[in-house]
Amino acid sequence: MAPMAVPRRKETTASARCTQKYAVGFPASSNASPLPSFHRFLTKVIQMTQLHTPKASRNQERGRLSFMDPVSPLLSGRPPRGEEPHSGPPATNRRGPGGTSRVAPCTFATVSPSKKTGGRRLAVASATVLSLSLIASATTAATAFADARSPDVPQSATPPAGMSAVGGELLGRPGTQVKLGGGVPVLPKDITARSWIIADAESGDVLAAHNAHWRLPPASTLKMLFADTLLPKFPRDETHKVTASDLADVGAGSSVVPISKGETYTAHDLWLGVFLRSGNDAVHVLSSMNGGVEQTVEDMQEHAGRLQALDTRVVSPDGYDAPTQVSSAYDLTLIARSGMQKKDFREYCSTVQATIPGRTEVKKGKKTRGSFEIRNTNRLLSGDSDLSPYRGIAGVKNGNTTNAGATFTGVAERDGRKLLVTVMNPEKKDHNQVYREAAELFDWGFGAAGKVEPVGELVPPQGARTSAGPSPSPAEGAGTAGESPAPAEAAAAPVKNGGSTGVGMALALSGAVLVLVAAGVFLVNRRWPLPDLARRRTRP
Template identity: 35%
Template sequence: MISIPVAVPAAAEGKTDISCPHPNIAKPAGIPPRPVPPPDDPVNSAVGGDALATHGLVIPAGAKQPPAVTATTWMVADLDTGEVLGGCGPHVYQTPASVQKTLLAATVMDKLDPKQTVTVVRGDLDIEVNSSAVGLVVGGKYQIATLWLGLMLNSGNDAANTLARLAGGGGPDGVAKTVAAMNAEARSLGAYQTHAVTPSGLDGKGQFTSAYDLALIARKDFANADFRKYVLTKSAQMPAQPQLKQKGFQFQNENKLIFGYPGAMGGKTGFTTVARHSYVGAAARNGRRLVVTLLGAEAHPLRGYQQGEALLDWGFSLPKDASVGKLITPEDVAQQQAAATASRAESTTEAKPVSPARSSSSGGGLPMLPVALGVAVLLAGTPLLLLLIQRRRKRPQVR
């Protein structure tokens, strides 16, 4: 059920955004310019609740100040209830880096047999020079489960390409088909600010996401038992390829959350020089399962996963009924899409055809203009319909 929070950021009252707490450190030199994001969309920015439509801080009324982190945007939410506990610019467009691999997992993990053995082709290794790779070799034979481990533990871009190609049918257009499926999956989850260009999260023109969207994606991922198993694996073995005279080797999980944080459920790290550090992590404590998402962070004084730990600690310290918004569900999205389809059908049925003679006498068919406009609005109004539904729901109580 979608609900609207009682906590409203200052910006919603016509004032400036509330500043997010950041440590007082110098920004590293030589960082490439950030990609220019799409313009803010008032409707998409308010998905999950009006209070989330801010570039600044939004927390429950009376809640203690969250920790100062270098992340440009972040959000903490409850995986089970869907309540958003707080955030900094939760709907602000950001560049994802390798946390985009969580969208790849959400899209195709259930479509690939983990026990199937596949052969790597040369195109699978077409990745950016010096980018993260798990060490696949052309002609090598690997189980799909091993590729998922290489993707989630070691952030292998070679594994991302291989999985995307296979999920897209195995041909030369397989990766492109899977990227299209990833974007369709994002829309079905209500992640309207997410657009994938690469399956791995390597930078691509027009590729964006948001802290809110990543939480929606993570919610589907952590509902998958295979995903939970992979991201909690501390180390794995890449099999030898004797026919290629390639020895086997061990690789480690780069998400250090699972090595020491109480109740850690796993997650995904990310980094490119453009996106900077990104992170998705989840943990369970006292009957609650929280997820944290953060984007645009620096690794000093805290690494991405450490910033995630600090924000999870803050989230667990809040009352269970604390909320500033809601994670929408695929059912919510499907419901409003069905409503839009029904409305379009009704508009088409009720629209009466205009004869050429009447059309001419009435100015070239102008009587049909309101119907055309109505259909156009319905076609473009998927998030708007969802927002209107939200505003009719009962507001939660926040202490």
């Protein structure tokens, strides 16, 4: 069936553009230099003009009109779906010196991967190979500033006529791509985002998209790639004493947890700060633990390449506006899908509220360390004074900068169907517009799923192949270094130190479909389905 023609809307530029010219000598010249120090200087100058979620203002977006009944007991007092009310205190997730966390309730059912014809697979594979051949040089083993030295990506008012065809030829076309048929609802008419995508999180089918591969600034949604790259490296109870150098490169006006110099935090504390408060200070501390910002950016770029997120160029690990730092709605959705395969990622991105250690103070000759509460800035998850959380929402990440505008990637479930939605930079600048548009796209997706013909797919990571049975060495990459739990245990085994099992958004492995992560090779189901999502519990 041919795609239904959809009138193209007028596209507008973001409120600010980030362009850069580099004084680089001719490659054959002995004086040629990429001037990395100049690049860092210029990046800092640009950062000083940006307002990236300053202290819970830009990133703590508020107020989406409620489309569904609230599910968060923090706002409604209702028990989680599928649970009876209880009078006792909620379960607590305590981690010794670390904080406590609370996640929103939701029950997910299993969705089996759908079967596709060999012809469509061949078409998608051909498009992917073509795209790889065109941009492989920009994505293979790229480092932070090597990527930044690439030609600037212009922030035009309209998408380019030709974009990447990863995931299918239609996804490389500008404008809205959808194949409507009998019983399929009409797409919402008031979606103003420059780019968006709706995909089935289990099968990988892309139900509809608009400029899916348009390379745009991602803002803090890039933290999904940061977390997906670094979470497996640090046990959640690993501690780190913060130094001044750890925080030296945090951009002016950044969103912060805040993390205090001279204090000791667990990796668990820092990840809560990354996911809930979008804390750039927590990102930089974790980057320091990983060998520094440049090493972290290189790791992120390499991981993006493995995921086939080939529109993505990483310059700053926190998503702070920087020259040439771009991603796409397609890539961010791929990254979110990868992250949701990891138990700790699921738990952190679904946590509504948590307690973080504060500063140590001396009172009457005794040292005492206080604590403070932080709340998730994803308003489809945590809600606000003028909105209720979206029913079935399970994360993932929001962002907002001057150059990127508002960005959001979310995952939600309804009646056993799991969907991923990404929205980038709505033209309409009303308060919480990115959440309103994401909610409308979720509503359409749940109404259209199973009826609409896909326009493409979310491709699996490089090296992925069909695995019909159990893997001899499964690992879920839950952020607990050195552990490789058995498949059943990955869903139910408690985390060390009395922590949560991750059932906040525990995507337990579905049936016998396992994920093997060994020597950089992914053994997955061809459709790379998300594992089953289990019940979330509330924790004070």
